Amino acid sequence: MPDPVPHRAEIVVDVAAIRHNVRILKDLVSADGPVQLMTVVKADGYGHGMVESAAAAREAGADWLGVATIDEALALRAAGDRGPLLCWLSAPGDDFAGAVAAGVEVTAYTVAELDEVAAIGGARVQLKVDTGLSRGGAARADWEALFAAAAAHGAAGRVRVSGIWSHFAASDEPAHPANDAQEAAFREALRLAEDAGLDPEVTHLANSAAAILRPSSHFDLVRCGIASYGLDPAPGVSPGIGLRPAMTVRARLVMSKTIHAGDGVSYGHTWVADRDTTVGVVPAGYGEGIPRAAGNTASVWVEDSLRPIRGRVCMDQLVVDLHGELPPAGTEVVLFGPGDLGEPTAQDWAEAVGTISYEIVTRLGGRLVRRHVDSDAVGETADETEGTTR
Template sequence: MATPAQARVDLAAIRHNVSLLKEQAGGAELMGAVKADAYGHGLVPASEAALEGGASRLGTAFVREALALRAAGVTAPILSWLITPDEPLDQALEADVELSAADARLLGEIAEVARRTGRTAKLHLEADTGMSRGGAPLAAWPGLLAKALELRAEGVIDIVGVWSHFACADIPGHPSIALQIEAFETALKLAEQAGAAGSHVIRHLSNSAAAMTLPAARYDLVRPGIAMYGLSPIPELGDFGLRPAMTLVAQVGLVKRVPEGSGVSYAHLYVTDRETTLGLVPLGYADGILRHATGRAEVLAGGRRRRIAGRVCMDQFMIDMGDDPLSAGDEVVLFGPGDGGEPTAQEWADTLGTITHEIVTRIGSRVPRVHEHTSSVTTGTSRRP
């Protein structure tokens, strides 16, 4: 290992996961969500693996992410959906990046850029069906449609999609799910009546959880995110046959023997109860190892699981090996698929009271992503509703 730590990303696992999701989509297109550096897995390699696995489109939060994909030679359709003021819209249109819009202000801004560049903007109109985050509320939806149709008649935009986003699809049976589907149907009906939802307009609503559990919500396209990377969108229903793609490892930086009663790391939250061997792992909260993993999260070292001993520091944490052997340079596995007895990202998330999305996206830029093609896919506790 050339660096103290690595996030090893199995691209074969991503291809497998996308293929499985594509099968589950029942004929709908698949847009791979690759925002946030592909959920920490490496934007370009993960995107290419997703396309190889069966994705026909890619989705990013910000335009700069889409432009990075274009700069890397990715030609597949890309949608950017979080358009804030002063985004590089000129570059987006020139790079044929599709944009999302949910209010008249943004429609006007995009139209002005289209006039200036001479390029027709491809737009997905977003309806707020009950998440109260992005999207136009249904009360404002007819006005958004009217403005979009006016600009389409001018020739500066083309309406290529109508979409929304679930709030609670990962909570099976939540009453908001049916209400959001109903609201989306209303938005679609209004769009059709206005003439804004022709046969080429893509209807999309489903994230990972909905794509795998709600056939009625798949429409023309599904937008899986976390599931592409092998992490279950609904852990209580099993792993769905997904294969975790990321394994986080580090080399032991220092090993030393300390006496009973030794306080370990800041605030001496951990004190040795015997003479013991401590190992220093060169990853800390600057690298995405949450500080409240202190004394809670486990790693695999020397063939056994060890709990983090003492406070997680900015660049490092300690483990207590007891009398087991450990040498500088030995590999410690923080999380991975679990094949070798190591913790999984799901276990880390459960232990720390969060979700796997946060575990993998927080891994910092000091940790290089090493892309491999090594997966031997197994299906574990697969359950497919």
């Protein structure tokens, strides 16, 4: 990573790692046939920067990009992306017309939603079926009506049904019975769609975990989100395929001091020193998206050593145990990173606070500055944005 910059706390994203991960995933899923890869860049690229992550993914050969909302899709178009792009979450009043005009493929869950898109004319639309996640997508009882309506709109030239898809509920648990049930249900949906006269260009079910663990679910296209950023979608289950975490979160100590046995630390004194020690103040807290639950559970990396967080994480800062040392103000603190040097990873933080790595990286923002670097480039290129990662 580059030398520290004059910011209290920052996110550093290595776009070379994203390219590396996308290439690995593309090679993995296309090994047994012509399976396309969608890199999911929703939620500001899972906290890594949507536009920068999208560009890196395209450079590495991603066939598609995926986002949740029309606003995200239009932002990518405004940034210059012109490749295949799917969005899948809409709400009443969303700008379907703008999406269609920008060449964005939209998703319909219901006949009413499909009718709204068809009224615009010329749309490329994908149909989502609910195969067991019980979230978005057409319920089983509504599949045939949705397919019939789509076929009628297609025959009239109002839409082109370009895809049919669904989403796993438990692909990170390979033995979970929902996986077989959902794949069977999806195959049933495709048969019903064919019976209705639909001939989609792509069908897709697999997310990151299924892309790695369930080749039978690859169909024409897989959607890889978290794995594209180098994080394991099924910790303890996935085989090592060489993914590299792209994000490092770091700060600088603002001070260090000595405390004595019996001294409490931070609000509520949830940690009390059992010996004389030293502590350091790190200028990042839940105002930057650091989990408040990390108090007394997670650790950071200071001067080549793990340093546990002591006491509650505050809005603007947190306190770490320096084990008797007094490093000067300005000393680098790595909250988490790739783990190459022994520093905690996003997965370590997730386990410490009882969540998943997706949430750890995606929730960061607030006053954190985000910089993009390219470890494959000669010299450093950096793009700084502040307050745009939430």
